[in-house]
Amino acid sequence: MEMVKIIINGKEVEAPAGSTVLQAAELAGIEIPRLCYDPELSALGACRLCVVEVSGNRLLPASCVTPVFQGMVIETESDSVVEARKTILELLIANHPLDCMTCNKMGACKLADYCYKYGVKESPFAGEKHIYSIDDSNPFIIRDLNKCILCGACVRACEEMTGKDNLSYLNRGFNRKATTAGDVPYIESDCVFCGQCVAVCPTGALTEKSMAGLARRWEIERVQTTCPFCGTGCNFDLAVKDEKVIGVLSNPDAPVNGRSLCVKGRFGWDFIYNEKRLKTPLIKRNGKFEEASWDEAYDLIAQKFSEVKTKYGPDSFAALSSARCTNEENFLVQKFTRAVMGTNNIDHCARVCHAPSVAGLANSFGSGAMTNIISEVTNEAELLFLIGINPTEAYPVVGYKMRQAHRHGCKLVVCDPRRTELAAEADIWLQQRHGTDIPLLNGLMHIIIKEGLEDKNFIAERTENYEAMKALAAEYTPEHVSEITGVSVEDLYRVARLYATTDKAMAFYSLGITEHICGTRNVMSIANLAMLTGHIGRPGVGVNPVRGQNNVQGACDMGALPNVYSGYQSVTDQAIREKHEKVWGAKLPDKVGLKIPEMFEAAHEGKIKAMYILGENPILTDSNVNFIKEALEKLDFFVVQELFLTETAEFADVVLPAASFAECDGTFTNTERRPQRVRKAIQPLPGQANWETICQMVTRMGYPMSYNHPSEIWAEMASLSPSMAGISFERMEKESVHWPCPSPDHPGTPILHIGKFTRGLGGFQPNEHIPPGEMPDADYPILLCTGRIMQHYNVTTQYSPGINSVWDKEMTQVHPQEAEKLGLVTGSRMKVSSRRGSLVTNVWVTDRVQPGVIWMAHHHSETPTNEVTSHHVCDIAGTYEYKVCAVKIENVQEVG
């Protein structure tokens, strides 16, 4: 780095050429006051508080936007600088309600801090003040623009961090206002309540409503932790006062997200104090739940589970672990299932989302996870190729980063039947028909091969089975593909050429790919495309499934799957089994266990007699729900460990109260294979952490499980799992690494398959088009597609009073064409029925969906979407085809 010599306050120092005076001063240990400068935002140079004196300059330049030059002589606190700063502060407070005593930002307000520093007590400039009404129209943010100093940080954060462009300036001069378009309250604006504006506001103008009046800033204890919602793995601080969480504060050191969060992470935490939280064990007696002591519950569980095991054999038991719970809890549940119950019937909800990724990528590459990492979206990629993924809603912070990248010149291609936000913003949007991803991908490969754009070296050196791939792709001519997918031949060519010829093209997909009858084959088809063009094993490329749940990666990594132990070690491998038997002191089953759909079928047939479910709600989230309910009813004995009495817990014989993420120590592993700490901020509401409950329950069954801390559970797991052996709690305190990480001195592996695939050679897996299991027909003429919306997480957010007060119901998307036929308008009620069930929902008329298609989310118990979704499953991974089924819709006013 080129350095220049400068003199600051009489001291000669070196500064990187091109840095600003403010940065150079910071390096020299001199802090220059600033109000509008924010290292994460573009420079504005507007508050002028950071002015300094520079020899030879008639003016006082703003240090935050003034570059250093060789020989520059700077004074940061000269008389004229101090006079300017004091005067600016006097001007600002002349137009400010000086109610610092009751201000929620006091203690973290930069304006107050600088007034203190420069001894500005009051302003000599008496005169007109703004009188704006306070906007507390929403449950999350209080907006008091009387305290706004127009630093513009909120405007820039909204535009640059989130890309929502909801804030801008209104009026000029003295009446300038940083506000929403049309100056409407936040709730009536396009605000997505990510709260980035609150995180960057230097004054009390924007504050967290939840904290109002509860604590002075210096009384708040900050506990850094990992978000319990999606798989992005955002970190933030829980704000704790008197043993109570009162809010979330951004933590600039968060490795994945910096200060960015989405509405769920920032404001969804209040579910932990929902009055419906379970605090004591419940035992069902005569069909009704009664409160019980822990001892009673454990005794009953131990007795019943043991009975079932003796009477019907180990395989009559099945357990569901949870992608929501910590790695340590997942590890204990699979250990319990295998070592104590003696079966491999352990699974979790990855089955209903990304099991095809695990299976498909394992087939193609040898390991089933994101090949690259999120930061490459903004730091490396030149093209983002998205298929079947709606990032700004499902993984908002990843979506925000994609938007940032696109706005900085990275190309964006989105393949989606629905007009998602990013589809609308993309350079090219391919609107393929539902369930036609394989022909689309094969068609792109056809063109790439025909035009000689494939990466011949990569194919020759790194892959196998290419000839078969080529032969199959040859059949998928652009014209043929266009006919199946509805995408124009011209667009196919544009995308094929762009993807093949862009050096750093990064592919992302999610449930739009996996939740199909051909989910695993869809995944392998993306892998084929990436291998064909050599887009793997380097920065800024890869095949990247973004995982939906906070710890779905971790639950898989921990072996909450019927075929593998932690670290994806096969249960059928004798050496591996023996290794585990030795450590666990138990004989382990050698047969692969049942997947979720198989478990419910087996329960239906009376083969599974008892189940334990930790933190999952299959009745809301799994497909074909009525069948599952019947299955649960047939169980002899059923235990659920949960935060709330969920739809699934209602079926249990014993419900154990669970602790939330704020109440437990442990780890979550995000979608980029990065384990991160979850830290206990408050005492568990049920009195004990989940890992303690599992240990006590299992110990009661005669298998002593005792750990002093979750770090010991992790350590046991790491000692058994070569790919995570190098990661420990101690190391996580210092740095955040990606597995594989085989030893403590290994730096971790952000990018997989560099130089060599995990399986050796990358395997092309040619796939023919497989249409969805159920398509619209005369009786059920409409196609139903499902997914999630930004404001809600699959489950749990419904228990957040804040989030639920704004988005409290399902709004089913209906194309205007159907709406007109049936006389539906936005807000009408509509009945949706399939061959499996029916429900009544609210209508949102929008052309985001194609004609003949409706789209529903699955967040609300009043509209149990999955009572109608398909019973078809991916034949390889067992994942339900949530994305396509046939329904009919009726206007409820007519039906009555």
Place this chain on the structure above:
Amino acid sequence: MAEEMRIVLRNYGKIDPLKIEDYLAQGGYKALEKARSMGQAALIDDVKKSNLRGRGGAGFNCGMKWSFAASATADQKYVICNADEGEPGTYKDRLIMENDPQSLLEGMAICAYAIGANQGYIYCRGEYPQVIEILNQAIDQAKAQGLLGDFDIEVRSGAGAYVCGEETALIESIEGSRGEPRFKPPFPPVQGLWAKPTIVNNVETFANIPVIVDKGGAWYADIGNPAYPGTKVFTLTGDVNNRTFFEVPTDTTIRALVFKFGGGIRGGKKFKAVQIGGTSGAFIPESLLDTQVAFDAMSAIGATLGSGATFVLDETRDLVDVSTRIAKFFEHESCGKCAPCREGTARMHELMKKLNEGKGSSKDVALLEKLGRVMSYSCLCGLGQAAPAPVLTTIKHFPADYNAKLM
């Protein structure tokens, strides 16, 4: 000495502005031809040699500015003519555009050649619809004759705010954003319109160019005050006999401007002050009238040349009242982006109003001096930096007017 000298107004009254043939008959577009034959480096050197400095107010060396844009590598560069002329009492740019539009176009085309641009904009004051019409016709004629080559010029109508005349606010406005100044550096010649190298020059600056190229930089450098050579157009208003315009060499004194060209004070009254440069100009007392109307000479007495607007005041004028109105103007024109100007112009107006109404004290005057000082060196753009000048200079040179109104 002290004769009028017409360079930028050379064709005033001599040609039909809507007939390009007339301009060509006066030797028009010969300079462009010559410039192209000189090569870019030699051309810029000659403009540097002329020591022509910007006529829009900031007085930056024109050839130097061009050389920055010329040496920047970029796929696209722009030439912008600043014809926003928002300064009350100023109409010199309008005079040039109305009477000799081709001289402006030729100047821009020479600049485009010098820096390697093929797109130009004229950002013309919105209140000049007739000028926009003339410019468009002139562009069409020049294009029809093939004189501009691959250089395209588009006329944009100004957004109406005074601050949009500031070059970076002007650029923002052309880009379709709110017309608010950007911080500098980066300066437009390095990163201007759409972040590409951009030359912004005033109308009068461009109109000088063909003559400089034609007669040579050395010829021009010899005219007027050597530090700020050439001529300058002044428009006279206020209590002066000849309320009209003059183009004079820059070694002319203010006294000559007011008493010789301006014909002295109306109605036989006595001179009190003259404000040069527009609304933000300093008020200059009798004692400083022998200053030359050149950039640095004016700076030396704490004044500016600005646009050349010359506002003369006779002995009956109350400068507290005049300055109060000016303070109101700046409160109204502040874009509000930076704190000292947004809050400062409002407080300055409040304090002036208080004094003007006879409710102020010497403490208020002291506060005004502090506020003005801070604004003048800490505001983001020239508007806020210059806004206090009328208040500060009237306090300094005409304390009696203030004392008369103190409580």
